[in-house]
Amino acid sequence: MTVQKYNIWYTFGFLTMSILVFQESSAWRMFHLGRARGGNLGVPRSDDGGPLPNALWFDQTLDHFDHLDVRTWSQRYFVNDTFWERGGPVFLMIGGEGPANAMWMKTGSWIDYARSHKALCFLLEHRYYGKSHPTPDLKVKNLRWLSSEQALADLASFITAMNEVYSVPAGTRWVAFGGSYPGSLAAWLRAKYPHLVHASVSTSGPLLAKADFKEYYDVVWDSLASQSPECVSTLVAATSQIEALTRTKKGLSELQTLFKLCEPLNTTSNNKIDELDLAAFFETLAGNLAGIVQYSGDNREFEGAKGVNITIPVACSVLQNSSLGAPVRRVATLNSLLLTAYNTSCLDYTYKSTIQQLRDYSWSAAVAEGGRQWMWQTCTEFGFYQTSSGKPDLLGNYFPLEYFVRQCADVFGPRYNGTLLQHAIDQTNIEYGGLAVDTSRVVFVHGSVDPWHALGITHTLLPKCPAIYIKGTAHCANMYPAAPSDLPQLKAARKMIDSLLTQWLS
Ligand SMILES: *[C@@H]1O[C@H](CO)[C@@H](O)[C@H](O)[C@H]1NC(C)=O
Ligand SMILES: *[C@@H]1O[C@H](CO)[C@@H](O)[C@H](O)[C@H]1NC(C)=O
Ligand SMILES: *[C@@H]1O[C@H](CO)[C@@H](O)[C@H](O)[C@H]1NC(C)=O
Ligand SMILES: *[C@@H]1O[C@H](CO)[C@@H](O)[C@H](O)[C@H]1NC(C)=O
Ligand SMILES: *[C@@H]1O[C@H](CO)[C@@H](O)[C@H](O)[C@H]1NC(C)=O
Numbered sequence: 340m341t342v343q344k345y346n347i348w349y350t351f352g353f354l355t356m357s358i359l360v361f362q363e364s365s366a367w368r369m370f371h372l373g374r375a376r377g378g379n380l381g382v383p384r385s386d387d388g389g390p391l392p393n394a395l396w397f398d399q400t401l402d403h404f405d406h407l408d409v410r411t412w413s414q415r416y417f418v419n420d421t422f423w424e425r426g427g428p429v430f431l432m433i434g435g436e437g438p439a440n441a442m443w444m445k446t447g448s449w450i451d452y453a454r455s456h457k458a459l460c461f462l463l464e465h466r467y468y469g470k471s472h473p474t475p476d477l478k479v480k481n482l483r484w485l486s487s488e489q490a491l492a493d494l495a496s497f498i499t500a501m502n503e504v505y506s507v508p509a510g511t512r513w514v515a516f517g518g519s520y521p522g523s524l525a526a527w528l529r530a531k532y533p534h535l536v537h538a539s540v541s542t543s544g545p546l547l548a549k550a551d552f553k554e555y556y557d558v559v560w561d562s563l564a565s566q567s568p569e570c571v572s573t574l575v576a577a578t579s580q581i582e583a584l585t586r587t588k589k590g591l592s593e594l595q596t597l598f599k600l601c602e603p604l605n606t607t608s609n610n611k612i613d614e615l616d617l618a619a620f621f622e623t624l625a626g627n628l629a630g631i632v633q634y635s636g637d638n639r640e641f642e643g644a645k646g647v648n649i650t651i652p653v654a655c656s657v658l659q660n661s662s663l664g665a666p667v668r669r670v671a672t673l674n675s676l677l678l679t680a681y682n683t684s685c686l687d688y689t690y691k692s693t694i695q696q697l698r699d700y701s702w703s704a705a706v707a708e709g710g711r712q713w714m715w716q717t718c719t720e721f722g723f724y725q726t727s728s729g730k731p732d733l734l735g736n737y738f739p740l741e742y743f744v745r746q747c748a749d750v751f752g753p754r755y756n757g758t759l760l761q762h763a764i765d766q767t768n769i770e771y772g773g774l775a776v777d778t779s780r781v782v783f784v785h786g787s788v789d790p791w792h793a794l795g796i797t798h799t800l801l802p803k804c805p806a807i808y809i810k811g812t813a814h815c816a817n818m819y820p821a822a823p824s825d826l827p828q829l830k831a832a833r834k835m836i837d838s839l840l841t842q843w844l845s
């Protein structure tokens with residue numbers, strides 16, 4: 340979850356429209372469509388200041404499904420062979436919807452497993468993210484090769500090639516790891532290429548593609564409410580207050596000041612607010628909460644920015660602090676805390692601004708850190724739109740499914756409409772099986788606080804694919820390095836994964 344200097348939540352799932360954006364031109368929202376800026380899996384914390392492994396490059400096929408197209412491109416990967424002993428397995432960390440970070444080659448729970456199982460470790464960056472650029476730019480015509488199926492075929496080619504390059508003895512077992520969207524890929528890779536991948540650890544992976552992911556905010560609500568019911572009732576009360584403020588000129592200017600809006604919410608001649616901007620404003624506020632909940636208390640490294648450690652308890656202590664004023668003021672205080680944490684001077688929420696940024700197809704655009712690519716994958720494969728439809732009380736029902744479908748069309752063109760989206764989602768579930776995925780030696784790991792668990796397997800359905808559901812942890816928590824403050828059930832989950840690996844590798 341980190342990007343450049345700050346780490347930003349721009350995670351994976353498409354959340355919303357305008358979220359916090361830096362003022363500089365390189366600024367792009369910290370959380371968009373459920374994806375944190377930089378990708379949903381954060382950077383692990385490490386005290387070891389030693390050097391990171393150098394990037395290596397792999398000659399990869401552009402289109403795995405058209406043999407007449409022989410074009411190739413360079414895909415970035417990293418290796419750690421320090422622990423490897425002949426006879427040991429090969430571990431493959433699957434890159435996802437953001438740049439691959441070399442820090443993962445030195446730390447994280449998979450490195451602990453690699454040490455004890457004497458594994459050779461690889462991390463392969465996902466096509467179109469980070470520095471793995473298959474095409475000269477991100478124009479729609481060049482995005483056609485960006486799909487999970489192509490990414491899985493990349494992984495399969497990579498495994499086959501590395502077996503040669505590193506003279507991996509015949510019969511060596513590969514284990515795939517991934518968190519968030521790569522968690523889904525880890526499961527699908529094992530299901531589709533069982534002859535190449537012996538087992539997978541699939542963390543926080545949504546397996547069911549779905550347009551209207553309204554359950555996301557159910558979990559946000561539950562996670563906040565279990566901290567304190569007052570935390571949620573403050574939000575509900577603030578929503579009515581914001582709605583009242585939007586009805587008068589004076590109220591609108593008060594909102595601008597309170598929430599540090601880069602541009603005011605305006606009324607038109609007939610005294611109506613632009614519905615898209617109002618939706619974008621509420622979705623931005625919802626995205627603030629989503630980002631806090633999704634990552635609350637995990638062990639990510641917070642690069643650069645100070646005070647980014649805004650967890651559920653911290654957020655709720657602000658929301659229920661009546662000396663900060665009326666509920667709307669407390670929500671505004673929380674917003675200011677986030678703006679400060681991400682070194683952002685004002686809240687760039689407008690619909691137009693978000694769409695304009697997402698339309699930029701250059702590799703040097705701020706959204707090329709992954710925002711545009713992830714949006715493409717949601718519009719053409721997964722949906723995963725975190726709508727307001729499930730919890731209209733929380734922050735109003737301003738961003739239903741149509742709001743997100745419209746974004747697909749506004750960013751990629753009118754063909755990318757609701758019909759195409761639903762067709763794409765149906766195809767994805769036919770391709771992978773959704774929650775009925777039938778495979779073996781895959782462990783599904785989820786945290787109860789993480790809203791993404793709602794689209795994953797949280798209970799063991801098939802004995803050959805156990806599920807570990809960790810009460811009280813956030814997105815991908817088990818993948819980060821252990822910390823003394825870790826909950827006992829998180830420690831137990833890490834151990835359970837290790838013993839499954841022992842069992843599967845023996
Ligand atoms: C592999 O990881 C270990 C543990 O962090 C580290 O000490 C070692 O330097 C790494 N090796 C390489 C080649 O990066
Ligand atoms: C509101 O009006 C001001 C002044 O005309 C303009 O600069 C701003 O972009 C408008 N805001 C929105 C959200 O349209
Ligand atoms: C974040 O805050 C929690 C307590 O709220 C604390 O345990 C943890 O160490 C903090 N992390 C950082 C990076 O400051
Ligand atoms: C509530 O907010 C006030 C004003 O900022 C602050 O002084 C006080 O410490 C806060 N109380 C709690 C319990 O956080
Ligand atoms: C915050 O952003 C400003 C420019 O908007 C920049 O000058 C400053 O160095 C940044 N601060 C940090 C801590 O990165």
Ligand SMILES: *[C@@H]1O[C@H](CO)[C@@H](O)[C@H](O)[C@H]1NC(C)=O
Binds near residue numbers: 754756757759
């Ligand atoms: C989407 O566009 C296609 C043509 O590309 C059209 O046939 C279909 O009716 C459209 N669907 C909607 C919901 O507008």
